[in-house]
Amino acid sequence: MKRASGFTLALVLACSAAPTIAAQPNASVLAKQLDDKGAKATVSGMSESEWDNVLTRIDSGNTAWVALAPKLAEGTDGGNSEDLGIGLAYALPKNPKAVLKAIDPNNGPVLGVRRVCSAPFIEDTVKDIPAYIRRAKAALRDVHDPALQNVRDACLAELAKP
Template sequence: MIALVVASILSASQFAASVAAHSPRAAVQQLVAGGDWPRVMAGIRGGAADWIALAPELAAGADAAHGAELTAALAGALPRAPAEVLAVVDVRRGPVLGVQAVCGAPAAVAAAADVREALDLLPDVAAVGRTKALCLKELAQAASR
């Protein structure tokens, strides 16, 4: 059993250190127990690149409910930090970070015009171009439902 130290994680680098020292699950549990989870989700929605980059670790440690919150936060970040979000989106359609989950989420659909505009400004280079195209496709499909 993992001993959980209930101490507030103040920064993305502290979270990353907790993941390295323990596990993603223990680090996420620490975020939740310390009351930092809502602040982290707000940071992601606001486009905080340091927290967005840690989305794979957050997803690996999250339960279903927290995973859904992470998906929604990333979808909300698309208009503000499209390159950062696309860098962590899973093109293999994972349940939390999958391109269809993030780009088809209600938060992305609600801001579809802003998301399209932000994505259109990104260059079509390498993996970002492919992910961008998939994201635009998923957004269009979700918006037409």
């Protein structure tokens, strides 16, 4: 994804009336930007550090940030799309209910069950994949919301694949 230079981005942000993610790192600010500017403009307007900041919050399993993943996915391409699926995978054992709500019900390539629930980590970012899978499965088994049972069961099945 093409990124604006630091100076260009700083100039654009300084001239913009809308608050930035870096200035006010909270989910409601990002949600407003997504609503006002659209996903593509919001995501492409983020610096690498702002995007990393968003991913860190999604990775943490914070419900408000995880809930933004589907909207963000509408504006991602390439590496950013991959980042988002991996972010939800990191969040899965921490907040499975929020992640299940964010998973694409049509099983799309960015946030679908096959992506998020397949432990899609790059190289050695997760040192012990079997332990991660055990934690994720245990967390998923604690989700009893009837509206999430199908996606939960699909996620458990995906995690069970070799």
